[in-house]
Amino acid sequence: MANSKYEYVKTFEQSTTLLPATYIVVRLDGRGFHKFSAKYNFEKPNDRRALELMNAAATAVMRDVPDIGFAYGISDEFSFVFGRECRLFDRRESKILTTVISTFTSYYVHLWSTFFPSKPLMPPLPSFDGRVVLYPSTQTLRDYMSWRQVDCHINNLYNTTFWALVQKGGLDNAQAEERLKGTLAAEKNEILFSQFGINYNNEDEIFKKGSIVFRDYKIEGAGSGNIVATPAGSGGDGAEMSRTQQEKERKRRMKAEIVTEHTDFIKDEFWQQKPWLLSDTGS
Template identity: 40%
Template sequence: KILSLIVSFFTSVYVTKWKEFFPLKEFRYPPSFHSRVISCASIEVLQQYLAWRQNDCHVNNQYETCLWMLIKHGKSENEPNDEQALNLMNSCAVAVLEEFEDITFAYGVSDEYSFVLKNASMFYQRQASEIVSVIVSFFTSMYVVKWKEFFPQKKLNYPPSFDGRAVCYPSSDIIRDYLAWRQVDCHINNQYNTCFWMLVKSGKSKSEAQGCLKGTQAREKNELLIQKFGIDYSKLPLMFRQGSSIFRARTEKSVASENKSSVEKVWNKVLVSHCNIIEPSFWMAHPSILNEEPPL
C-alpha cells in the first residue's frame, strides 16, 4: 500500500506539472512508473545504497554521453548488441572467477559486471578499496590481453579503463533482489535499444525513433518489432535478453590413470550461462553460490 500510494501520487504530480515545464509540448501518452521496496537493515546500508545510486547516475550519464558522441561521429559498434564485445567481457569475467576463489558469481550486461564474494570472505581483509582495485585491475588486464582473440582485425586504439565500487548487502535475499533487478534492466534496455536501432536503420532520425518509442510498453515494442521488421523478440539470443551469469559448477570427467584404468575426476568448472536468475529455481539448483543450504 505504501508503495502504490507513493507511485500514484508521484504520477499524479508528474502529469499535473507537465505544462509547467513543457508549455509548448503536448502530452501524447499517459506516463507510468514502476517501483519496488528494498529493505535496508541499517542507516549505513541505506547510505551505501544511495551512494551507489548516485554513482550509477554518473556512470550511466557518462556512458550515454560517450555513446551518442561516438554515434554522432560514425564510430559506434554494432547496434544494438556487439556479440564479440560481449563475449570479450564474458571471457574476462571468467578469468576473474578462475583467478579469485572467493568470487562465487558474476552477472554481466553490456559493459557492466557485478561480482559476488563469499559472505564469509576475508579477501584482502575485507577492505573495500583493495578488493575493488584488484578485481578492476585484473579485469582490465585480461581485457587488453584478450582483445586480439576477439577482434583480430581491429586495433585497440586507446587503453581501456573500468570503474567499480563495493557494496555490502546484509543478506542473500537482498543480493538476489539486486541481481534480479539487473536482469530485468537488461531486458528493458535491450528491448528498447532493439526497437530504437531498427527504426534508425529503417530511415528514421534518432529523435524520430525516440518519439515513436516514447510511452510504449513491452507488448507494444514486441508488436512493433514483429509487424514492422519481422523480428520475434523472444527468438533473439538469450545473451542479449538475459545477460550473462558466470559461476562454478561441479564437473565430472573420466580420465585414464597410470595403470590405464578409468577414474572419475571431479572439479568445479567456471561456466557462462544466459539463464533466468530471477526465478528461485536457479538458486535452488546452485545453493553454494550464496552459501545457502540445498533444498530437502
Template identity: 45%
Template structure:
C-alpha cells in the same frame, strides 16, 4: 533497492558486490564501431574477462553481466586483503581492465584497439543473501527493458529514421507495443533473440566433481575441481538457484 555502503572490513557477515563498467562507453563503442544494439563479440569479450575473474579470485562466487557492466559477488567469509574495501576494489578493477586489453585480439582479430579502455567500479554491501538475489533480479529486469527498447530504437534508425524520430515513436510504448513493432515492421520475434541479449550473462563454478589423478610415483590421489561456466539464464525465478544451491545459498 536498498544498498549498504559500509566498509566490508567492519562487518564480516556482509556480502560485497563489486560493480565494474566501462567509462565513456558510448564513445568507446562508437570509436570501435560496435554493432547496435548488441555486439556479440564485445559481449563475449566481457564474459571472458568475467570468467577470468572467477578463475583468478576464488572468493568470487557469482558474476552477472550485461552490455558494458559486470557485477561480482564475493562470499561473505572472504578474508582477501583483510577485507579492505579499497584494496579489493582497486585490484578487481585493474585485473579486469588488464584482462580486457590482453583478450581484445581474441575477439576482434581484425580490429585494432584504438583507445585505451578504462573501467570504474564501486562496492555495495548487503547484510543478507536474499538482498543479493534481489539485486541480481533487478539487474536482469533492467537488461530486458534496455535490450527491448534498444532493439526497437536501432531497428528504426537502421530503417531510415533519425534518432530523434525513433525516440518519439517509442515514447510511452509498453512491452507488448515494442514486440508488435519489431514483428510487424521488421519480422523480428523478440522471444527468439539470443538469450545473451535478453537475459545477460551469468558466470559461476560448476559443482565440484571428484577425479582421480596419479602422482609421480603412480599413487592415486582424489582431487576435486570446479569448472567456470558462462551461461544465460533466468535468475529472477527460483529454478536456477534451486539447481545450483552451492552458488549462493539462501539465508
C-alpha cells in the same frame, strides 16, 4: 625505512573495512563506452563479440580471484559477488575494489585481439570504474541480481526496437527516440513484429538475459536428493573455517570449472539447482 622521520605520513592513510557477514558485490562499468563502442563500430543493438569479450575477462578474473563466488554481466557492466564469509584482504574495501577493476581491465585489453583481430586498440584505451555494495541477506542479494536482469531485458528491448526503427525503418535517432517515448513493452514488441517481422522472443538469450558466470561443482548423491558436499570445515552450522580449511577450500575453487550461462535466475529454479552459489562460502 623503519623509524624514518618521514614515516609519519602513513598516519594519513585511511582504510575502510567492509562489514562482516554480508555479501560483497563489486560492480564495474565501462568508462565512456558510448564513444568507445562508436569508435570501434560495435554492431547495434548488440555486438556479440563485445559481450563475449566481457565474459572472457570476467572468467579470467574469477580464475585469478577464487574468492569470487559468481558474476553477472550485461552490456559494459559486470557484478562480482563474494560470499558473506569472505576474508580476502581482511575485507578492506579499497584492496578488493582495485584488484577486481584492475584485473578485469588488464584481461579486457589482453583479450581484445582475440575477439576483434582486425581492430587494434588505440588510445584512449578502455577503462572501467566501479563501486562496492554490501547486501546483508540472501534475499537482498537475489533482489539485486533480479534488478540487474530486469534492467537487461528493459534496455535490450528498447535498444532492439530503437535500432530496428533506425536501421530498417529509415528514422534518424531523434525520430526513433520520439517514436518510443512512453511506449510499454507490449507496444515495443508489436512494433518489432508488425513493422519488421521480428519476434523478440527469438532473440539470442545472451542479449535478453545477460551472462551469469559461476563455478560449477559436481553434485554428490545424484539420484538421492542431489546433495552438494558441504565445504570442508563449515560443518553446516555457520562455524568459521580454520586457515588450513580456508586454503583447502580456496584450492578446490581454483580447480572448479567456470561456466557461463544465459538464463532466467529471477525464479527460484536456478538457485535451487545450484545451492552452493548462495552459501556463505560461495561454493
